[in-house]
Amino acid sequence: xxxxxxxxxxxxxxxxxxxxxxxxxxxxxxxxxxxxxxxxxxxxxxxxxxxxxxxxxxxxxxxxxxxxxxxxxxxxxxxxxxxxxxxxxxxxxxxxxxxxxxxxxxxxxxxxxxxxxxxxxxxxx
Amino acid sequence: xxxxxxxxxxxxxxxxxxxxxxxxxxxxxxxxxxxxxxxxxxxxxxxxxxxxxxxxxxxxxxxxxxxxxxxxxxxxxxxxxxxxxxxxxxxxxxxxxxxxxxxxxxxxxxxxxxxxxxxxxxxxxxxxxxxxxxxxxxxxxxxxxxxxxxxxxxxxxxxxxxxxxxxxxxxxxxxxxxxxxxxxxxxxxxxxxxxxxxxxxxxxxxxxxxxxxxxxxxxxxxxxxxxxxxxxxxxxxxxxxxxxxxxxxxxxxxxxxxxxxxxxxxxxxxxxxxxxxxxxxxxxxxxxxxxxxxxxxxxxxxxxxxxxxxxxxxxxxxxxxxxxxxxxxxxxxxxxxxxxxxxxxxxxxxxxxxxxxxxxxxxxxxxxxxxxxxxxxxxxxxxxxxxxxxxxxxxxxxxxxxxxx
Numbered sequence: 336x337x338x339x340x341x342x343x344x345x346x347x348x349x350x351x352x353x354x355x356x357x358x359x360x361x362x363x364x365x366x367x368x369x370x371x372x373x374x375x376x377x378x379x380x381x382x383x384x385x386x387x388x389x390x391x392x393x394x395x396x397x398x399x400x401x402x403x404x405x406x407x408x409x410x411x412x413x414x415x416x417x418x419x420x421x422x423x424x425x426x427x428x429x430x431x432x433x434x435x436x437x438x439x440x441x442x443x444x445x446x447x448x449x450x451x452x453x454x455x456x457x458x459x460x
Numbered sequence: 461x462x463x464x465x466x467x468x469x470x471x472x473x474x475x476x477x478x479x480x481x482x483x484x485x486x487x488x489x490x491x492x493x494x495x496x497x498x499x500x501x502x503x504x505x506x507x508x509x510x511x512x513x514x515x516x517x518x519x520x521x522x523x524x525x526x527x528x529x530x531x532x533x534x535x536x537x538x539x540x541x542x543x544x545x546x547x548x549x550x551x552x553x554x555x556x557x558x559x560x561x562x563x564x565x566x567x568x569x570x571x572x573x574x575x576x577x578x579x580x581x582x583x584x585x586x587x588x589x590x591x592x593x594x595x596x597x598x599x600x601x602x603x604x605x606x607x608x609x610x611x612x613x614x615x616x617x618x619x620x621x622x623x624x625x626x627x628x629x630x631x632x633x634x635x636x637x638x639x640x641x642x643x644x645x646x647x648x649x650x651x652x653x654x655x656x657x658x659x660x661x662x663x664x665x666x667x668x669x670x671x672x673x674x675x676x677x678x679x680x681x682x683x684x685x686x687x688x689x690x691x692x693x694x695x696x697x698x699x700x701x702x703x704x705x706x707x708x709x710x711x712x713x714x715x716x717x718x719x720x721x722x723x724x725x726x727x728x729x730x731x732x733x734x735x736x737x738x739x740x741x742x743x744x745x746x747x748x749x750x751x752x753x754x755x756x757x758x759x760x761x762x763x764x765x766x767x768x769x770x771x772x773x774x775x776x777x778x779x780x781x782x783x784x785x786x787x788x789x790x791x792x793x794x795x796x797x798x799x800x801x802x803x804x805x806x807x808x809x810x811x812x813x814x815x816x817x818x819x820x821x822x823x824x825x826x827x828x829x830x831x832x833x834x835x836x837x838x839x840x841x842x843x844x845x846x847x848x849x850x851x852x853x854x855x856x857x858x859x860x861x862x863x864x865x
Contacts, residue, residue, distance in 0.1 A: 339809050345865055371805050371821055372835030394835065396803035397865055438809070 481815030
């Protein structure tokens with residue numbers, strides 16, 4: 336069972352590396368996918384145009400959790416301009432899975448949360 | 461012969477192979493599959509008899525009209541309505557509820573009250589929310605107790621002199637609870653309160669007699685009862701429908717028209733503006749005939765055994781939580797459940813890999829999900845074509861799920 340779920344998704348879902356909250360965050364955003372009830376919150380610490388730290392919490396399916404974990408890892412240590420420009424394709428590559436159209440929102444919710452957090456914090460690339 | 465085995469061959473889609481596995485279709489509460497008899501009736505209608513209805517003075521127009529009106533008679537008989545004028549064709553359950561909210565809502569005054577329940581499908585909640593917002597009415601909800609039963613004592617307390625209408629599901633699409641509709645209708649009628657019963661999850665599965673229930677409105681969909689999409693039924697008691705203004709305007713629903721006014725048509729056409737779903741009505745009549753031949757008592761007994769087996773088998777699994785009544789005697793053909801540590805969407809995707817189609821999510825009942833404290837559930841639901849083997853297969857696969865991710 337489970338060819339839809341790559342070993343990356345399983346591993347990240349069971350043992351996320353970036354789960355938690357950044358203390359005293361510079362950017363915060365939380366959103367839900369009304370379709371399935373996935374909820375993702377991301378917190379960021381930002382210094383001198385860099386993402387110092389990125390963490391996520393939430394209640395979601397495996398694909399969404401893995402996407403959030405990979406995204407938080409991907410942007411940590413990157414320039415804000417790079418973080419803002421992460422694309423869905425980047426995440427799909429990292430997830431190494433055959434994501435069906437009905438589950439694409441699970442992949443993109445964390446990306447939406449990231450971009451909203453940075454936009455709200457007034458960050459401009 | 462077991463009903464599931466007897467009927468299975470009538471449903472061409474059940475021969476499909478999904479992800480290399482035979483399809484196990486356990487999502488009939490969302491939409492049932494269609495027997496050959498229904499598909500062929502629709503094809504034959506389009507190939508032989510199609511034209512617009514009611515005012516076409518030619519052979520095909522007369523045939524199409526006869527087919528549409530005979531479908532109305534079939535539906536009337538199937539649900540035990542007294543008069544054919546009481547059967548209004550709509551686009552579905554949702555459309556029928558909106559129709560009633562529009563037509564009846566016009567007679568309500570600011571401060572009047574509408575009662576729903578905490579287990580309603582959004583289709584029997586949002587139209588009332590919108591009506592209450594637009595007309596300054598108050599919306600109240602009957603709370604649930606125990607395994608998901610209506611708190612009938614609380615219902616009594618919610619009934620006031622200002623209550624105008626009670627809208628409730630006959631059978632919950634999530635919990636499966638069969639509500640004490642007759643009792644609630646009796647209490648409401650004694651107070652002069654209108655009642656609307658959402659029968660979308662009842663008519664396909666249980667014998668339903670609207671005259672015996674005594675409700676003012678009863679609504680259901682064709683596509684959940686082996687019929688086509690795009691058609692539903694509004695039953696309205698004649699004395700209640702007769703004085704009502706139409707909900708929507710257009711052709712067909714008028715007798716005579718001037719530029720500044722019109723005279724409304726008789727029942728039921730007053731509530732059917734525009735060209736009706738003719739082919740869909742023909743398909744629905746075929747579905748009614750199919751179910752009628754099987755016998756609804758037999759359908760109900762068959763599905764009750766499948767529900768009983770599902771409750772037994774899933775209930776015996778570690779980490780599986782079942783929602784709704786555990787007694788199949790008082791439950792419709794749906795079982796909602798969750799697997800510990802798994803989001804319902806992940807579980808449903810893994811089951812799909814095995815060819816099993818179950819629903820996952822909030823089932824258009826977000827207030828109920830919030831009350832249960834969950835984001836969603838898995839839901840297995842049954843129809844005439846399902847068999848105990850399929851339930852066994854489901855349970856076997858669910859047992860492996862928690863180690864699958």
